[in-house]
Amino acid sequence: MNTLPASMIAIDPDAPGCPEVLEPVERPVPRPASGEVLIKVEAAGVNRPDVAQRLGHYPPPPGAPTIPGLEVAGTIVAGPNIGARVCALVAGGGYAQYCVAPLGQCLPVPDTLSMIEAAAIPETLFTVWSNVFQRAYAREGETILVHGGTSGIGTTAILLGKLFGLTVIVTGGSPEKCARALEIGAAHAIDYRNQDFVEEVKRITGGHGVEIVLDMVGGDYLRRNLACLAEEGRHVSIAAQRGAKVELALWNVMLRRLTLTGSTLRARSVEFKTLLRDEIERLLWPEVEAGRFRPVMDKTFPLEQAADAHRRMESGDHVGKIVLEVR
Incomplete structure (x- = not known):
């Protein structure tokens, strides 16, 4: 010293x-x-x-x-x-x-x-690993929706999804960002400014929905995210850029047996x-x-x-x- x-x-x-x-x-x-x-x-x-x-x-x-x-x-x-x-x-x-x-x-x-x-x-890897693979217990063959697909969190989720057999759908704010996400390895990219991501997820999954949503947006996105989930789906919140408060219809969560979780690191x-x-x-x-x-x-x-x-x-x-x- x-x-x-x-x-x-x-x-x-x-x-x-x-x-x-x-x-x-x-x-x-x-x-x-x-x-x-x-x-x-x-x-x-x-x-x-x-x-x-x-x-x-x-x-x-x-x-x-x-x-x-x-x-x-x-x-x-x-x-x-x-x-x-x-x-x-x-x-x-x-x-x-x-x-x-x-x-x-x-x-x-x-x-x-x-x-x-x-x-x-370290920061994005520890965050994505703990939330996607530990809290949402992602399994090979499942589909995950990740908002902000070209962010540090988003690109890390794409890379990990590719390595561990997940189909990764992302949202992005422009056609250029969506194209870049596809280059990185996303299976699908949705331009959220010009497309309804709920309808696009339903189309991409044939109406089944995704098993996991990784969300850093919060606010009014939560209800829309839940509409993207398949039965038994898991929603993981890691930030609340559009607000931390939202009203939910609990029957929707109960009847479809959804899991809402989240964490900070x-x-x-x-x-x-x-x-x-x-x-x-x-x-x-x-x-x-x-x-x-x-x-x-x-x-x-x-x-x-x-x-x-x-x-x-x-x-x-x-x-x-x-x-x-x-x-």
Whole structure:
């Protein structure tokens, strides 16, 4: 630890606001506690929750850094396994030159991935895996509807669906985005601005419906999503961009035996995330090491241009993951 600098460059705004608040500042280099490692960050993923935090809508959980950033890749420089190349899921602190992570939330970076690609994996992968395969218990041969098919979550769901035998239907906001989703591997893409996705799902599935809906929209989408579900279908909520309140006819849920579930990841315990990491490392990481799973990348920005990265995300023009490169 004595060879480490005392301070580092980080993005740590004092108050909520527009992207301009994401200015580089000097902060102390954090020190890992027992069971944690200190990572010299080479790249950090940018995710929608980072934008919500910047706007003041998604404060860090107790004990987490105020520095945004939920996923990093780099080299361990303090704690166990010094010198190991890892990517990690963190509860905050990623937009910085150094970041502390629980050892149980780290995954090895294989030669098949660049550090920038590795930094684009943990947040969306842990989220999709825990919600689609654990909460919705997706099985080979089933069909899933994913909203926002070209987002980080959406592209990850497409890639995992391809690997594990799911038919993936996505929605997108333009013909161009739908075409890109099909290129990535979606079986069907619905332009929600010009098509009724409920009617399209019924047409695509021959009236059967989908077994799973992965939804980050919420609000008035919920009733429409339920209309897309087959009997015994599972609806998984992971965000509520159009609102968290909605009225439902419970008879519809009861008669068709639907399951409504959902989760958030950031505030879950280290123990839960470690078990999730173990399952991902066992079942998916061989695919990563073989080069059969790699994230869809959009654009990379220097850490000092975090404001531009957030503008890119808020524009909605991105396809796949936005990453900050830390020099």
